Amino acid sequence: MLKQSQIDLCGRVDFTREVPLLGRDEAFSFACAGCGDCCRGREDIVLSGFDLWRIAVRLRLPMRTVARAFCKASIGQVSRLPVLRLAPVREEGNNCPFLTEDHCAIHEAEPLVCALYPLAQEITREGEVGYFLQPTRCGGQVFEAKVGDYLARYDVPAREATDVRWAQTCLALEDRVEVLEALFEPVFLRRMQQKLWQALYYQYEITQPFLPQLEKNLVWLEEELEKLSALQRRRNARFDETIEKIER
Numbered sequence: 001m002l003k004q005s006q007i008d009l010c011g012r013v014d015f016t017r018e019v020p021l022l023g024r025d026e027a028f029s030f031a032c033a034g035c036g037d038c039c040r041g042r043e044d045i046v047l048s049g050f051d052l053w054r055i056a057v058r059l060r061l062p063m064r065t066v067a068r069a070f071c072k073a074s075i076g077q078v079s080r081l082p083v084l085r086l087a088p089v090r091e092e093g094n095n096c097p098f099l100t101e102d103h104c105a106i107h108e109a110e111p112l113v114c115a116l117y118p119l120a121q122e123i124t125r126e127g128e129v130g131y132f133l134q135p136t137r138c139g140g141q142v143f144e145a146k147v148g149d150y151l152a153r154y155d156v157p158a159r160e161a162t163d164v165r166w167a168q169t170c171l172a173l174e175d176r177v178e179v180l181e182a183l184f185e186p187v188f189l190r191r192m193q194q195k196l197w198q199a200l201y202y203q204y205e206i207t208q209p210f211l212p213q214l215e216k217n218l219v220w221l222e223e224e225l226e227k228l229s230a231l232q233r234r235r236n237a238r239f240d241e242t243i244e245k246i247e248r
Contacts, residue, residue, distance in 0.1 A: 021122065021130035024148035028133050030118045033140025036102035038117060041094045045086040047071065048166045049200045050159065051111040052084060053210045058109035064202045070097045075193065079174045080181060082197045086111070112163060115154040119147070123167035129160060162211050169200075169218065180225065185235070188228050195224045 022028060047055075055070075056063045067073065072087040088094040098105045104114070112121065122130040131147055151157055173196070180192060199221035204213045 019132050021132050022119075022147045024131075024151070025146060027144060027146050028119075028150075029142055029144040030133070030136050031138060031140050031142050032136070033138045034102070035138060035140070036099060037138055038136075039096040039099045039104065039114075041088065042096060043072075043085060043088060045096065045111055045113050047084045047086065047111050048163065049204070049214065050162050050166055050210050052201055053204055053206065054109040055106055055111075056204075057206045058106050060206070063204050063206065067201060073197075079170065080177045081170060081173055082193070082200055084201060112156070112159070115156060116151075119150065121163070123164055125168065125171050127164045127168060129164060165211065165214065169214070176225070180229065183229065184232055188232050191228055192225065195221055195228075 052063050052066060052071075056066045059066060061069075067084055070086060071084045074083050074085075075081070076083045086096055086098075089097050096104075098110075104110055116131070118134045118136045119131045120134050122132065124130075131151070145153075177192070177196070181189060184192060199217040200214075203217050203220075204210065
């Protein structure tokens, strides 16, 4: 389980990995009691836009509706990008909102974090994908598997290209947003964040494939960020002109 302070980067994880990456032909083992405790008391289940889309398709609801009903939204402290996490239900012992008894109500559309557990994923800026084992403390029956077989069991390879594109998008946007935050006044910062939420999480149709919509949204986002930058530059120019007149 990853710590609250480690959650950031637009639905990814920002932390120093202290365990080695596993090759896809390597075997690993973990103990599982089948108790469902890995779905309780968790506030670190971060959703990518693709995760949210898959859940929305499963529930047949708009993505914004799903986010408002089941997630907690924030801005990453490190990345300064939108972050969505599944919000535990306080009245039910801080359980995942999709936990019914000891089972997942959206198992076929569960987030990548859940599908991988107890493995975790690492994606570099170059698009290289690695997996490593997280510690578990549940006890119970010991399971052994090869990494590749375990991933295939949960259809992770089928979505890997989309997950890579998402990670690279977030890393690139993190750099872009850092520059724009230094340029924008608060009003333009708020507008930028609204555009980011739209492009990454909300501006999608659940009847259409996710990845082409993401690519279209990124083109739109770039245009919107350029418009905001132009507005800020014009505002700065007017301010400079006013100061110059006053000083004459």
